[in-house]
Amino acid sequence: MRFFDWIKDFFGIEQSTVYLNQQAITTQEVQLAVRDFAICSAINLISGAISKCEFKTYSNGNEFKGDEYYLWNVEPNKNQNSSQFIQEFISKLLYYNECLVLDINGQLIIADDFTQTEYAVFENIFSNVIRGTMKFDRSFKMSEVLYFKYCNNDIQQLLCNLMTGYNNLLNMAIGKYKRSGGRKGIAKVDKTPSGDSEFQKKVDDLFNNRFKSYFEAENSVIHIPKGVEYIEQNGEGNKKSTSDLVDISKIIEEEFDRVAQAFKIPPALLKGDIADIGKLTDNFLTFCIDPLVDLISEEINRKRYGKKVFLKNSYLKIDTTCIKHIDIFSISEAFDKLVASGGYSIDELRIKAGDIPLNTDFSKKHWMTKNYTDIQTVKGGEE
Template structure:
């Protein structure tokens, strides 16, 4: 390929003057909005769920036994409950499904598996692997906890949606680079047809030497006969903030779509703190509660079963632990909850993140004299 053919391919046809800008430098390190946004959203949700308490009930009473310890402290020898729940939620959100197996009393989140599905008989799982361990056996549905979101693959839909924003962002990023890059014009006075040695020198000039010249703090460059280079006025000092604003706006729009797909209030994912209490309520109601309901139901039906559930045995995921509680801000509410008999002192101390007193009086339910039985009031009016 001759020099002029090379320049036409590289810079475009009909060029007797070439503007040497970032075009001479190979572009790389494009922002991956999709990957970054999805990972951020998933980590945000996973961290929130990991703060929840898995409450275990036996015959209608809350107990803290082996099952409670398994879900809240140590599900397996190599993970804490926080690490376990984060892996579980991350897999569930990223792949749309997650599998937990019980191996000798340890709960393990599978890294990969295959499921064979049936309509009216029990599904089973093959090729189950956890880290470096591959299980050759087949797991029946009744032997595992299988969590699944709806059939729509969120990640696939987001990929199609965010690709458009990715292209716009790349254009804005290129505009930003060009607005602050050094520019110059190379005048080509004569072609290099037939001179292969000169052609190699020119190729090296545009591909390598100009790149080093632009990147160096102080540098000179050697031009061959038939070439003239003119440095253009430095415009970096005049760079407008519009290019940065373009990138910020496109990224913000893409993040908003990702947040909506995961039912996260967009402002919460962006870190806005205005109306944080209302936003947090929205986050808990529409994002966290449906997820923990899936986990609680599957854990209950597989760890307890139908008859035990009927008798009042089940697992409930308490999301109230996600909120940060300032005891001075809610002191009046605490007083009202105790005075109405709704909670004991120890109940509220636990919810506030404090240790229970574990005394006879702190475990009791109290009620003020202002509260009376409605039948008593009706009887007094007769």
């Protein structure tokens, strides 16, 4: 079917006047990966933050650096350092809503794929476990692995369903913006020579080739055969409007807001706003990072330490204070108060500030100024 005949057949009319781009506009769909970009931005923000945390290990209530500390903070396996491992682990947990970590000969290995068989009373079984090109030829019990599940509902599926509506609105807004700046015109074709095959070929070539080159070129001249009249349609409606761009930006911003809401991230923080960054970071740590690290540390403690050892005050704790950048000059007054009140030793605060401890007798002690004393020892009156 020739292009011109196809246009007339589509509109179901025998008119000789056809508006260009009308069919292209109705079928045009603009597909943008805004949802995936927003999700990846959120996951990278969370995984990058947790990779900065220190996985502290304690033995009988005292901080202790041993094999377990080295495993989580330096080298979990031969192919990854701790930052790479934690970022991959958190990314899989958030993106797929679950993550499986194996202990293979003292190395922590993240599974790429697995099958879980669930039971009500007995331990769940993990089979068909794959890492890279390797498939493990055995099954694993729940007590033999670290299994993390982010939430009961699949956040990916929920976001996908929610974003479908936003994508439709986005496609409509982009289509409106493109139409507002497009070239428009009316072509009138004389009916009388329509049976001429040579004339039909010229019309086909005009609509299929020459008009396309004419509209795409910055400067161009087109020859229109006899029997065809083209009238350019210019006016205010053809100019691009700032409001159209604002509509597109608002829809994209709405998608980022919904993704941030799903991952409990302050929307302004995900979009890169720097106003009130301190409050945004505190909100991010409280509602997003802290619940996530609690989930991780609980699974590690119950599987790698166990009830008896844990109750003897030996456990792993994830320190999230490492996430925020600390300027020692801005915290000098608070530093002094913490030492003077006996809350922390000098070495403890030096470590939190990112400096090395002095490891001296006085730096390990807890000090208290004379301003702090037991209220019961204070005497009033002349005494």
